[in-house]
Amino acid sequence: MHLRLGYESIESLPEGSNEVRRYFDPHLQCERVGKRIDLTMVDAATLPEASTLQSISHPNIVPIVTAADVGGFDPTMKVIEIVTPFYPRGSITDALLRGERFPGHDAVTIVRSALLGLRELHVSHGICHRDIKSGNVLLTDPPAHALIADIGVAGKLGDSGTVPTVGNATLYSPPEFHGGVLTTSSDLYSMGLILRELLGGAFPYDAYSRQDVYQALDQGRNPLSAKDRELPIWAPKSVRAVYAKATHAQPSRRYQTAKDMSTALSKVKIADWKQVSDSVWEATYPQAKSKGVRVSAEVSPDGYSMSIKRGSGEKWRRIPNLPDETVPDLVSAAAQAVFSTANAFAVSSS
Amino acid sequence: MSVAGMSIRAGELHIAVVSEPAAATAIAQATTGGTSKLTFSDNLSGAAQLVDLKERIRQDLREWKVSSLHVLETSKHANWKYSSAVVRVLAISAAMYAAAEEDLAFSMMKPTLVAKLALSPKLDSIEPGLFGLGTRPTHWNAGLGQAYATAAAGLSTFH
Numbered sequence: 183m184h185l186r187l188g189y190e191s192i193e194s195l196p197e198g199s200n201e202v203r204r205y206f207d208p209h210l211q212c213e214r215v216g217k218r219i220d221l222t223m224v225d226a227a228t229l230p231e232a233s234t235l236q237s238i239s240h241p242n243i244v245p246i247v248t249a250a251d252v253g254g255f256d257p258t259m260k261v262i263e264i265v266t267p268f269y270p271r272g273s274i275t276d277a278l279l280r281g282e283r284f285p286g287h288d289a290v291t292i293v294r295s296a297l298l299g300l301r302e303l304h305v306s307h308g309i310c311h312r313d314i315k316s317g318n319v320l321l322t323d324p325p326a327h328a329l330i331a332d333i334g335v336a337g338k339l340g341d342s343g344t345v346p347t348v349g350n351a352t353l354y355s356p357p358e359f360h361g362g363v364l365t366t367s368s369d370l371y372s373m374g375l376i377l378r379e380l381l382g383g384a385f386p387y388d389a390y391s392r393q394d395v396y397q398a399l400d401q402g403r404n405p406l407s408a409k410d411r412e413l414p415i416w417a418p419k420s421v422r423a424v425y426a427k428a429t430h431a432q433p434s435r436r437y438q439t440a441k442d443m444s445t446a447l448s449k450v451k452i453a454d455w456k457q458v459s460d461s462v463w464e465a466t467y468p469q470a471k472s473k474g475v476r477v478s479a480e481v482s483p484d485g486y487s488m489s490i491k492r493g494s495g496e497k498w499r500r501i502p503n504l505p506d507e508t509v510p511d512l513v514s515a516a517a518q519a520v521f522s523t524a525n526a527f528a529v530s531s532s
Numbered sequence: 533m534s535v536a537g538m539s540i541r542a543g544e545l546h547i548a549v550v551s552e553p554a555a556a557t558a559i560a561q562a563t564t565g566g567t568s569k570l571t572f573s574d575n576l577s578g579a580a581q582l583v584d585l586k587e588r589i590r591q592d593l594r595e596w597k598v599s600s601l602h603v604l605e606t607s608k609h610a611n612w613k614y615s616s617a618v619v620r621v622l623a624i625s626a627a628m629y630a631a632a633e634e635d636l637a638f639s640m641m642k643p644t645l646v647a648k649l650a651l652s653p654k655l656d657s658i659e660p661g662l663f664g665l666g667t668r669p670t671h672w673n674a675g676l677g678q679a680y681a682t683a684a685a686g687l688s689t690f691h
Contacts, residue, residue: 448574
């Protein structure tokens with residue numbers, strides 16, 4: 183006797199190398215997502231995705247609904263469909279490409295939620311994800327906020343806490359990808375880049391071909407340009423420190439655990455910054471959204487003159503005892519210090 | 533069997549895990565890697581802050597695979613500043629909630645009981661050697677020592 187899943191296919195989703203479809207389940211009246219895998223093509227060093235997902239139960243990891251054999255293929259193939267719940271907001275990549283922007287506070291919350299899922303994989307299950315990217319972190323409602331998805335190339339960490347790379351170089355791959363050995367800090371490196379995307383917008387994915395990425399990693403270079411790795415100008419010092427540590431080129435200088443990275447992020451206070459013109463940025467107060475802090479930069483003989491004011495609408499007043507700062511350029515440490523000061527005013531005011 | 537003890541001081545939560553003592557001079561054996569220092573997240577407020585703390589406590593408990601969580605009560609029963617009392621109550625609530633979600637036994641331990649078991653009339657001067665520790669770990673006097681003693685009391689009383 184064969185059981186049959188009476189799902190109706192709604193659409194194919196553009197996800198990685200596997201076929202992914204959105205289905206409607208007429209019996210349960212809900213939508214599902216199915217990922218089709220030919221098990222004969224799966225690298226022996228990767229964990230069996232379906233049974234591994236079944237062994238994990240965590241609010242920040244996508245659960246499995248079922249796995250089904252798919253017929254009609256060459257008998258030498260072993261094709262299955264892994265069925266998971268459907269999350270309407272999709273991944274962080276989906277949201278960024280839809281034009282969603284994430285206030286700093288939300289960005290930090292999403293990354294910290296995803297880190298809880300990653301921590302569960304690393305510590306409770308001894309698994310390195312090996313493919314952390316914004317497309318593999320799904321967005322959902324609070325309190326979960328974010329879920330780790332697609333453990334299709336995940337590997338079991340050895341006694342030395344390492345796992346070999348698999349051939350899936352991405353923009354999020356850490357420098358050690360070239361050396362063929364990854365650790366939990368490799369996943370955290372990728373999570374750092376997700377933080378950068380949430381704060382500064384999606385990477386220009388189309389500007390990087392798969393070949394470019396492989397070539398850069400092979401040559402020991404970062405596949406992402408320095409410009410694309412930059413945080414937005416308004417990012418305060420505290421979040422810059424976390425980002426720098428998470429994405430340090432040397433694995434030993436990064437966060438070694440998802441818990442440590444999450445703890446560091448829990449201390450970050452970041453306002454909702456918006457660039458309102460080429461030289462003006464505003465952040466609203468957390469408790470009074472109509473008011474806020476404004477940073478403006480005017481060209482001066484020595485670079486830029488930056489000022490911090492507070493107020494709302496058209497009325498912006500200088501903050502007492504806070505003179506304008508002259509900075510050499512807007513990406514200098516001096517300019518970042520001005521934004522950190524402004525950020526501190528924004529998050530502490532109500 | 534491993535159990536966790538928690539001490540809450542000035543908004544800081546110290547958690548420590550112990551198991552049965554390995555040496556005759558110890559009252560419990562500290563578990564390697566079984567400590568945590570948590571505070572409420574600075575970038576959250578209200579219910580989101582409470583849930584976040586609960587999730588972090590829960591994740592620690594999951595990873596340590598403990599069978600129970602014991603929180604040290606306070607001996608200060610009067611003259612609380614409202615804001616300090618709220619922080620303490622919320623921290624206890626987060627711990628209770630996390631233990632319940634992980635299906636763990638939970639108890640509040642009286643300081644007098646913990647002090648008696650830790651052979652120390654003052655909980656601030658607990659000896660690390662009682663938990664098989666050769667040196668005094670960081671945060672010992674800030675609450676970690678008390679967390680170990682509370683865990684040991686939980687181990688002795690409930691298991």
